[in-house]
Amino acid sequence: MNWLISIIAFLLGLSIGSFCNVCIYRLPLRKSIILPRSYCPLCEKQIAWYDNIPLFSFLILKGRCRHCRGPISIQYPLVELLVGLLFVVAYLSVGSRGLSSILIPFFWYFCASLVVLSVIDWKHFIIPDVVIYPLILLGFILAAVLPRHLDATGIIPALLRALLGASVGGLSLWLIGVLGRAVFKKEAMGLGDVKLMAAVGAWQGWQMVLLAIFLGALVASVVGVTFIILKKAQWGSRIPFGPFLAAGSLITLFFGWEILFWYLGLY
Ligand SMILES: [Zn+2]
Structure with a gap:
């Protein structure tokens, strides 16, 4: 069931990638990475969960904030995609080299x-x-x-x-x-x-x-x-x-x- 676990690894990577975006934005500003919930940096409206789904929300919203229509940086979906792909490669590389799943x-x-x-x-x-x-x-x-x-x-x-x-x-x-x-x-x-x-x-x-x-x-x-x-x-x-x-x-x-x-x- 390699492909099934690969898909799960990819989806997990997308969500972790979404969290990576929070860290990338907030760590240099020395802000908490836990609270508050994500908001639009332009209009400062909180982002609803259905607008915060990695990769898909960016595509559905065509890269714009639902409220102010301001542009969302392409960095967000790219980081999510990159982490998603790296999670799959990591899983496959451990498996194909016969290494411990730990x-x-x-x-x-x-x-x-x-x-x-x-x-x-x-x-x-x-x-x-x-x-x-x-x-x-x-x-x-x-x-x-x-x-x-x-x-x-x-x-x-x-x-x-x-x-x-x-x-x-x-x-x-x-x-x-x-x-x-x-x-x-x-x-x-x-x-x-x-x-x-x-x-x-x-x-x-x-x-x-x-x-x-x-x-x-x-x-x-x-x-x-x-x-x-x-x-x-x-x-x-x-x-x-x-x-x-x-x-x-x-x-x-x-x-x-x-x-x-x-x-x-x-x-
Ligand atoms: Zn906005």
């Missing part, structure tokens, strides 16, 4: 957190600590709950591997930041990026976090060059690195070891 809720949490911090970083150039610290903590909890996940046989070795991964991830990015400052004479990397890669290292181990940084830089270069060609940005424009690191980290979460073995087998 990993599925952990992977879902990882995906949702990375989407939230990517969009916030993209819009505000910050990665909030309230997203990153629980993510780091949960990386260590995962190691303790499922030592096998980091290829360890006991809780202590697993925690040490998580610590090694966090250190390698954080230090590598900190070093890239120092080199970037020396070469380009300007701030290249924020402390948020360093903490993000520490979190990813705790979750995925030192090999995967290095691969994630490499893939993130690769995606960033491709996107950066495309933007410059399309004249949407200039050489040296400020582009947040967080979303690219997050993209690299999601690729390694789902396909990291496959990519590494393919690479090692090829060369």
